[in-house]
Amino acid sequence: MSGSAISDLILSVDGVTIDYSGFKALDGFSMRLNRGETRVVIGPNGAGKSTLCDTIIGRVRPSTGRVIFKGEEIHRLPEQAIVARGICRKFQAPGVLPTLSVRDNLALAARRDRRWWKSLGTGIPADERAAVDEALESVGLTHRATVEAGTLAHGEKQWLEIAMVMATGAELLLLDEPTAGMGPAETSRTAELILGLGHSRTVLVIDHDMSFVEQLAAPVTVMHQGKFLKQGSVAEVRADPEVAAVYLGHTA
Template structure:
């Protein structure tokens, strides 16, 4: 059988800002239903890559393909409509609405208010909201104002809001920023539960979180793919440790 086409295929893209190449000839592909983690030092090009995938940034060369179709020149809203959703680092929930109301708004999406008058639409939306409350662990907080949620709970709510659109490809930018260790572990479990029905690409700096995700890792450095592999292999790679953790490579000379 011929190999299946990846869901996301980034082909030799270069992104330049006033002559500075934030991404240089970068290629990456992500299989449907998989989980992939992007790590790398600040300025490695991780967020710029996500910006390029969603159409916020245009590459000067190369191509981004999704389900075999080039999306490089499509406007952002058309890319989103194809099933690509991004969650940014800061939660973007509606503080004046309850948790349930936030999820209901997300479930309606771009369908418009009149969709609620269709036979069965309201019941289907309520069932979907209940499903998302269970998924995010927020069932007991359904009636609480989003403004009153803890930081980690807001992050889970926004993940639920993004998932409400049922995207094929979910892009998560540092979803555990500012979380406690317990919240980080719960977030890892939540993300892993999405895999299969969704394809997930995660950026994060927290190596404890990356370890909990237990997924293939791509290391970016200076706008390029530097290494790919599992966490154990990357931790034993002196070059990765040097660029990611700032450790000098051992020279073999005894240290004073």
């Protein structure tokens, strides 16, 4: 049992500290993710949730601690090398490319060979084209494929970026507030989209919306002031007095 647990481990964040000249956005934080798992990270503002994503994708570098993905230390690799290992992130504010068509956004994400001299052409390999069509289908944007991504509605932009992150073929998806700015119906649809991935990908979701978190029915990690606070099911976390206290601001 313990042997299979080790081989199932895909990501390990190990005692990571991110120090912004004295302010510790992450303070010796650790967490582990198993292959195929969906995990939700919650916490009050400033708990370090987005910094955790930043650390995993190499946008910020830990002063102490390590990030290990599939057995390899990645916290010193260049950003594009981390993506190449199989990690991709959706940003909090929709990060679609506004003047490109929806299809070109996805084609850019689905591209496997990202070296510049290989971009001197217009053809798209059949498998990448298929991946783009599939991604369009999965987020229901097929009929919007040719419009500029900047003209999409806010919710559509969020879905497009989720689809882009999926289209990279990444094994680990980091979704930073995928339902920000969405209504209840759109939120449910986003949950279905993530649930639809089944266990084919490992997904780390950051969100505030507890109804969304409930729909995902995934284990929840609670962060507070850059540290690990609690872990458990949605119900357990909800019932936890310590968690309630940090959300109400009673704990220093």
